[in-house]
Amino acid sequence: MSSSCHGGGVGKDQGIIWSKKDPHSRADAVLSTARSARMAEALKIPDPKVSVRCTVCHSPMQTVPTERLSLLKNFEPEKGVSCESCHGAAEPWLRFHTRPDVQHAQRIAAGLRELTDLYARANACVACHLNLDPEIANVGRHPEMFFELDGQMSAQPPHYKDEGAWVGPRAWQTGQAVALRELSWKLAQQRDATLVARWKALVWVLQKSGTLDVDADAASFAAAQSTANRFAKASAQSIWTREKTLQLLRAYSAASAEFRDAKVSVEELRRRGEVLVMAMDRLWSALKREGGLKSENFDNGLRVAVDLARAQAGFKKELFSAAIEQLEVALERLPQK
Ligand code: HEC
Numbered sequence: 001m002s003s004s005c006h007g008g009g010v011g012k013d014q015g016i017i018w019s020k021k022d023p024h025s026r027a028d029a030v031l032s033t034a035r036s037a038r039m040a041e042a043l044k045i046p047d048p049k050v051s052v053r054c055t056v057c058h059s060p061m062q063t064v065p066t067e068r069l070s071l072l073k074n075f076e077p078e079k080g081v082s083c084e085s086c087h088g089a090a091e092p093w094l095r096f097h098t099r100p101d102v103q104h105a106q107r108i109a110a111g112l113r114e115l116t117d118l119y120a121r122a123n124a125c126v127a128c129h130l131n132l133d134p135e136i137a138n139v140g141r142h143p144e145m146f147f148e149l150d151g152q153m154s155a156q157p158p159h160y161k162d163e164g165a166w167v168g169p170r171a172w173q174t175g176q177a178v179a180l181r182e183l184s185w186k187l188a189q190q191r192d193a194t195l196v197a198r199w200k201a202l203v204w205v206l207q208k209s210g211t212l213d214v215d216a217d218a219a220s221f222a223a224a225q226s227t228a229n230r231f232a233k234a235s236a237q238s239i240w241t242r243e244k245t246l247q248l249l250r251a252y253s254a255a256s257a258e259f260r261d262a263k264v265s266v267e268e269l270r271r272r273g274e275v276l277v278m279a280m281d282r283l284w285s286a287l288k289r290e291g292g293l294k295s296e297n298f299d300n301g302l303r304v305a306v307d308l309a310r311a312q313a314g315f316k317k318e319l320f321s322a323a324i325e326q327l328e329v330a331l332e333r334l335p336q337k
């Protein structure tokens with residue numbers, strides 16, 4: 001990458017942000033840690049730094065022929081998740097993508113990946129952020145992966161700005177639907193109890209936010225895959241308002257009784273809790289940012305719920321249920337506008 005292009009200046013600092021702040025530029029370095037070495041040992045991989053089983057997500061440019069990379073000055077192919085991992089291989093568009101007369105659609109036609117549309121963006125991120133080969137997961141040292149587009153977009157140091165209002169809830173819903181599609185696809189190939197619990201939790205959370213025609217008990221994963229895909233596409237185009245966002249947050253905070261339900265296993269309830277707190281966190285963030293809402297009680301209550309949902313010591317459904325009830329109370333006490 002040339003330092004004069006994305007290397008500095010207002011609106012031209014994507015390269016600096018990526019190399020200095022973005023964890024993606026260090027995604028290859030984690031393959032040199034002792035933790036990775038122990039994972040590799042258990043998997044009988046001689047060197048995780050060069051094994052495609054790891055580099056496919058941590059350093060995908062390794063698989064690209066180096067003669068192509070000479071196009072990009074100062075580019076270090078070994079460096080993690082690069083610009084091209086998200087934006088697409090640059091060769092066809094690199095030479096003209098900066099010309100002012102060239103339109104977005106022309107760049108896309110030349111191979112620059114479509115990332116403006118949230119559905120397309122979710123597809124780009126989920127490829128590395130959800131499904132881990134079960135053999136790697138079973139070693140137990142890799143972090144369990146969750147895909148939640150809005151939260152992960154805001155956790156990535158910003159090198160772009162989305163236009164429009166209420167992008168957050170739209171991204172959240174699109175991302176969760178894409179995650180459901182991916183889990184459905186995985187489960188259609190091979191059943192896995194952990195993933196089934198996570199799949200059911202996603203169905204549960206999405207059915208409160210829209211009409212998702214999936215029967216969680218029938219567990220027909222192949223059908224759910226196409227239903228979730230349609231839901232994701234529609235979500236990317238959905239229109240959100242302050243009222244709609246607040247209404248959904250209220251619906252989630254009214255779910256406390258469902259966490260006392262004896263018919264659902266504790267494991268399934270824990271998985272519901274996990275996706276529920278992610279949903280509430282994203283809706284509440286948007287309401288604070290764009291809806292002018294404020295509540296210390298809600299902030300504090302949400303922190304308690306998040307900790308309970310992720311507690312290492314086990315999921316306490318009564319405590320979690322009570323925490324959600326506190327959030328419902330905090331919302332009732334919001335100053336009326
Ligand atoms: C499907 C994509 C994918 C594959 C394959 C994969 N990883 Fe990861 N890995 C990730 C993502 C994404 C994260 C970050 C997860 C998070 O923080 O939520 C991660 C995180 C890690 C971490 C923790 C890093 C940290 O900053 O704490 C280690 C260590 C790691 N991976 C090692 C490996 C090794 C070794 C392999 C090969 C045996 C491997 N990974 C294969 C996607 C992948």
Ligand code: HEC
Nearest residue numbers: 006014015018024081082083086087115116121159160161
């Ligand atoms: C993890 C994925 C990811 C990586 C890595 C990444 N980008 Fe992006 N980038 C995005 C997304 C998503 C957008 C928003 C796209 C849109 O709105 O069309 C974006 C937008 C941009 C934009 C448009 C900025 C604007 O203001 O509209 C530029 C330029 C850009 N990226 C350059 C880079 C460069 C250069 C690198 C490498 C140094 C890079 N990106 C690495 C995901 C990524």
Ligand code: HEC
Nearest residue numbers: 023026027030057058060081085124125128152153155156
């Ligand atoms: C080619 C694979 C790949 C793609 C595509 C990708 N990521 Fe990542 N991402 C990774 C890996 C690997 C890590 C772990 C890096 C580390 O731990 O150092 C990571 C880490 C992250 C992190 C920090 C850890 C966390 O979960 O908080 C965020 C945030 C993130 N990615 C967001 C995104 C977003 C948003 C997109 C899509 C616009 C995206 N990523 C696309 C591979 C990828």
